[in-house]
Amino acid sequence: MSPRVPTLAYSEDTLTQAWQSASILLEYPDQQLLARMDLLTKVADSLPVKLGAGLRATIDHLLRQPLQVSEQDYVDTFDNRRRGCLFLTYFSNGETRKRGLALLRIKQEYTRAGLVLTEDQLPDHLCVVLEFAATTDQRAGLKMLLDNRAGLEMLRLHLTDIASPWSGALEAVCATLPPLKGKDREAVQRLIDEGPAQEQVGLTPYGTPELAPTSGGV
Incomplete structure (x- = not known):
C-alpha cells in the first residue's frame, strides 16, 4: 500500500530535479562536484x-571559494555541530534506542524498492533520502x-543562522514541502529549545534482530 502523503505544489519532474540537485550539493565537496556545476546551474535556472x-x-557560493x-567548511558545518547533523532520525530520536528502529524502517523501504546501500x-x-526520493520512489521518499520534517526545519534554520554555503540547498528542499503548521511547528520549536534526546544506556545497532520489522516487512 502506498504511503499516505499530501499532494505537493510541484510536478514529479520538478521534484526529481530539485531533490537530486540538493542531494548532490549537500555531499562532501570534491572535484567531481565542481565538474557538475555547469549542469547543476542549468537545472537550478530551469x-x-x-x-x-x-x-x-549554494552553487554560486561554492564556485566563489577554493575547494x-x-x-573545511563542510566538516565544520556538518561533522562538528549537533544542530548541523545530516542524519535525519537523529533529530527526532537523538541517541536513543528508538533511532535504531527508525533506521531499520527506512532501510526496509529501500529494500522493498530494490535499493542496496553500501556498508x-x-x-x-x-x-541518500533525497536521491532515493528523486530516482527510485518519490512517494516513499517524500x-x-x-x-x-522538524529535523529538516531545524537544520535549515541552523544553516541560515550561521550563513552556511549550504543553507540555500536546504531552503530549496524545504520549499518543496507543504507549509509548516500545528504539530510540525511545535516539534520544531521543541527541538530548538531542548535539542535531540539523549539516553544514558548503550544503543542497539539498527540492523540487529532485537529491532523487529514493521508489519509487511521485507
Whole structure:
C-alpha cells in the first residue's frame, strides 16, 4: 500500500530535479562536484524561482571559494555541530534506542524498492533520502522527509543562522514541502529549545534482530 502523503505544489519532474540537485550539493565537496556545476546551474535556472534560487545560492557560493575552503567548511558545518547533523532520525530520536528502529524502517523501504546501500551508508542521511526520493520512489521518499520534517526545519534554520554555503540547498528542499503548521511547528520549536534526546544506556545497532520489522516487512 502506498504511503499516505499530501499532494505537493510541484510536478514529479520538478521534484526529481530539485531533490537530486540538493542531494548532490549537500555531499562532501570534491572535484567531481565542481565538474557538475555547469549542469547543476542549468537545472537550478530551469526550476521555479522558489526552488532554483536556493540551489543557485549554494552553487554560486561554492564556485566563489577554493575547494579546500569548502571542504573545511563542510566538516565544520556538518561533522562538528549537533544542530548541523545530516542524519535525519537523529533529530527526532537523538541517541536513543528508538533511532535504531527508525533506521531499520527506512532501510526496509529501500529494500522493498530494490535499493542496496553500501556498508558505509546510513539510510537516514539526507543525501541518500533525497536521491532515493528523486530516482527510485518519490512517494516513499517524500514520506521520509515529512516524517522528519522538524529535523529538516531545524537544520535549515541552523544553516541560515550561521550563513552556511549550504543553507540555500536546504531552503530549496524545504520549499518543496507543504507549509509548516500545528504539530510540525511545535516539534520544531521543541527541538530548538531542548535539542535531540539523549539516553544514558548503550544503543542497539539498527540492523540487529532485537529491532523487529514493521508489519509487511521485507
